[in-house]
Amino acid sequence: AQAALKPGAAFIEFFTGNPPAAFVVTSDRFRVVPLPNLGNAAVRVAGYADLISQASAFDRFGASAGRELYRDLVEPAVAALPPGTSHLILAPDGPLEMLPFDALVTDANGRFLIEKFSLSYMPSANNFSMLNDWRPSGQSRPLLAIADPWYPAPQAASLTRSLFEDDQIRITPLPYTKQEVDSIVNLVGADADVLSGRNASEGAVKRLDLSKYRTLHFATHGIASQNHPDRSALILSLSPNQSEDGFLQVREIYNLKLNADLVVLSACETNQADQAIGEGVGGLARAFFFAGARSLVASLW
DSSP states (O other): OGGGOOTTEEEEEEEOSSSOEEEEEETTEEEEEEOTTOOSHHHHHHHHHHHHTOHHHIIIIIHHHHHHHIIIIIHHHHTTSOTTOOEEEEEOOGGGGGOOGGGOBOSTTOOBGGGTSEEEEOSOHHHHHHHHHOOOOOOOEEEEEEEEEOOOHHHHHHHHHHHHTTOOOOOOOOHHHHHHHHHHHHHHOTTOEEEEETTSOHHHHHHSOGGGEEEEEEESEEEOOSSOGGGOEEEOOOOSSOSSOSEEEHHHHTTOOOOBSEEEEOSTTTTOOOOOTTSOOOHHHHHHHHHTBSOEEOOOO
């Protein structure tokens, strides 16, 4: 991990087991920083996420809750950083995988962590060092964009129940994702490839040579399954009479052959994962990294 760090960057991997700690890696040192006050992490993270989603509640309670989480979780690690550190690469653990560190409050003036450092996230130190060794080659197309898949409501509901048991997930059309992708294509130019409607199918994606694209952009529904993390999926076209079920699941993404500088998962919950302590972020994010993505944009909600 040290060899992969650029000037001004630090890598911090968290462990929420017993005792909780942060492993702080810079280009010339490694420290284990105890986090003795990180109790009830799951409850505190869930509570803070709720506050962020409600503007009025955040105005009343968010600053103090965010400041306490920063004090108990991040401040001890930041104190171990050398002067001049400007970029933090974070590897969360367990319930911390659901925490937007960017929105933690660092001081009494309400300054957020993202105002002090640029932030990015990695599943683990191992993934970070592997990505540093990977160099793309042979890319010939700038973009593959998948948008506005075709969803027949009754069939979608049936497939959802069978795959995700009691998860209450509603699959509805996403017409504005086509506008989203059209705007991106206008920036990229005529060399961009787009799959939309019935063509935005799982089979169509798998039949393509994905290794030739520098960027992949999925504007679809996403599902994160806590009970069956390997079933977390991007939901593509659910048109009948096709060979695939339309759910591009984690266990299938691992087998894709990518060569991408960037994968964008413009869908809900694409950075949620199983919260196994000591295992780092799993789910869709890890699957795309192992498939050959060098960087990823994903969402918690």
